[in-house]
Amino acid sequence: MSTAAIDAEEAAGYLPPAQRYLTMATVVLGSSLYGTALLTTSTILPQMQGALSATQDEIAWVMTFNILATAVVTPMTGWLVSRFGTRRTVVYSIGVFTLATLLCGMAQSLEMLVLWRILQGGAGAPIVPLSQSILFNTFPRRQHTMVMSVFGMAVAVAPAFGPVIGGYLAEIYSWRWSFYMLVPIGVCATIGMSWTLRPDTDLTKVRFDWTGFIALAVALAAVQLVLARGVRLDWFDSMEIVIECLIAGLAFYIFMVHSLSAREPFLNLKLLADRNYAIGLALVTIYGMLNFTPMVLLPPLLQQQAGFPDALVGQVIGCRGVGMLVGFMTAGFMSRIDPRISMAFGFGLQTLAGLWMLTFDLNVTMEVLVFNSAVQGFAVGVVWVPITAVAFGTLDPKHYAEASAVFHLLRNIGSSFFISLSIAEIVRASGANYSRMTEMITPYNRALTTPGTTGAWNFDTVQGLARVAKEILRQATMIGYLNAFAMYTATSALAVVFALMVQRRKA
Numbered sequence: 001m002s003t004a005a006i007d008a009e010e011a012a013g014y015l016p017p018a019q020r021y022l023t024m025a026t027v028v029l030g031s032s033l034y035g036t037a038l039l040t041t042s043t044i045l046p047q048m049q050g051a052l053s054a055t056q057d058e059i060a061w062v063m064t065f066n067i068l069a070t071a072v073v074t075p076m077t078g079w080l081v082s083r084f085g086t087r088r089t090v091v092y093s094i095g096v097f098t099l100a101t102l103l104c105g106m107a108q109s110l111e112m113l114v115l116w117r118i119l120q121g122g123a124g125a126p127i128v129p130l131s132q133s134i135l136f137n138t139f140p141r142r143q144h145t146m147v148m149s150v151f152g153m154a155v156a157v158a159p160a161f162g163p164v165i166g167g168y169l170a171e172i173y174s175w176r177w178s179f180y181m182l183v184p185i186g187v188c189a190t191i192g193m194s195w196t197l198r199p200d201t202d203l204t205k206v207r208f209d210w211t212g213f214i215a216l217a218v219a220l221a222a223v224q225l226v227l228a229r230g231v232r233l234d235w236f237d238s239m240e241i242v243i244e245c246l247i248a249g250l251a252f253y254i255f256m257v258h259s260l261s262a263r264e265p266f267l268n269l270k271l272l273a274d275r276n277y278a279i280g281l282a283l284v285t286i287y288g289m290l291n292f293t294p295m296v297l298l299p300p301l302l303q304q305q306a307g308f309p310d311a312l313v314g315q316v317i318g319c320r321g322v323g324m325l326v327g328f329m330t331a332g333f334m335s336r337i338d339p340r341i342s343m344a345f346g347f348g349l350q351t352l353a354g355l356w357m358l359t360f361d362l363n364v365t366m367e368v369l370v371f372n373s374a375v376q377g378f379a380v381g382v383v384w385v386p387i388t389a390v391a392f393g394t395l396d397p398k399h400y401a402e403a404s405a406v407f408h409l410l411r412n413i414g415s416s417f418f419i420s421l422s423i424a425e426i427v428r429a430s431g432a433n434y435s436r437m438t439e440m441i442t443p444y445n446r447a448l449t450t451p452g453t454t455g456a457w458n459f460d461t462v463q464g465l466a467r468v469a470k471e472i473l474r475q476a477t478m479i480g481y482l483n484a485f486a487m488y489t490a491t492s493a494l495a496v497v498f499a500l501m502v503q504r505r506k507a
Contacts, residue, residue: 085200098186167314212266280391327381354489
């Protein structure tokens, strides 16, 4: 670039080139941190479950409440920027996120770990939306395509390596090091942004709808508690579940009435009158349901039931990140195609991957797992761009900010709720099938008297019966996972139907 061009850019208010690229490096570092933490945590779920003496549905809270906190805080990003400024908001967000990550590694109980994960999710919520805004304001328009390409690739690549490294550290040392390894990165990103970002000026105070925000947050938290604890408390036979349902219903009623009557509501429900936007919200909810659920379900299945070490589990999750990277790159080439075709193709791939998972058993090989995980990640990467294009393609640009808040809110809610529903089905089906299969272990079952059928099993000693019970539990649990995979497959197929319902935008 010529000296005159550089002088012209600086005169227009842009930072010097060296400071610009340093800003991009620190912003990309901070943005990659959240996705890396999310995928790495899913890899170490089984080890945390054993270390903290938690059940499978309880350890899932580490993921679900983190995602829910992100969902609730994300729509607050605009108000935070107007109140504190972009620089201060993003620096404090990454700083608090880093501190919460350190506290997660130091947690001595499940309750404390879930608490710090909620803080981590809430603090990390503004990072990605503000990172894109910072890069757009830092670089001139002619460089936006290059900057977004670098940003997108870096944010997609980092989560691919995080689970692999975290899995190895968890296997060599403990699960705590999967959190500790992220702390130096967070410190560097915090210091780098505080040094490179320009100070905020001319802050404009924006009114925030606290009534709608609190009502929605209470409703979502109550529903999440119902889904997380219902299967253990036998649903509506528990007074706790009944009270939580009443709180959720009352809070949601207040939110709906307030949103329809307030002049400037927290979320503008009138935008649902746009058909493509409404279908886009349904699709992004399904996208969220399909995105994180396999990453929560597979690690406990592979480690506890199939005997995979943490390092191999990390490789399986990491291959999903590689598939996502390839999918995002492919989506760029498919941008000229009708978005309905792109979405149907991506969700169709996820349906095929789900049908493939229905053939899994406890002897599944590493090659099958890696390829299936990569296919799922590729499908996730392919559908994201057309979903965004469909949802916002027919909206008035003045509504983009509030429409984006609802869009990302539903994506995270879909993830959190569907994970809880899947875990609940696994727990329910495992218990029911274990009870049915143990009924067959009886002296009156002639199949158990033939050596060719029983093989090495021994039904005459306590140790032999214990081994049989353990194997029955493994098989019953596998049936529960297959039921969850069937839910995943059916949801993917439903998304194909929604994708074909999109109304084509007129030229």
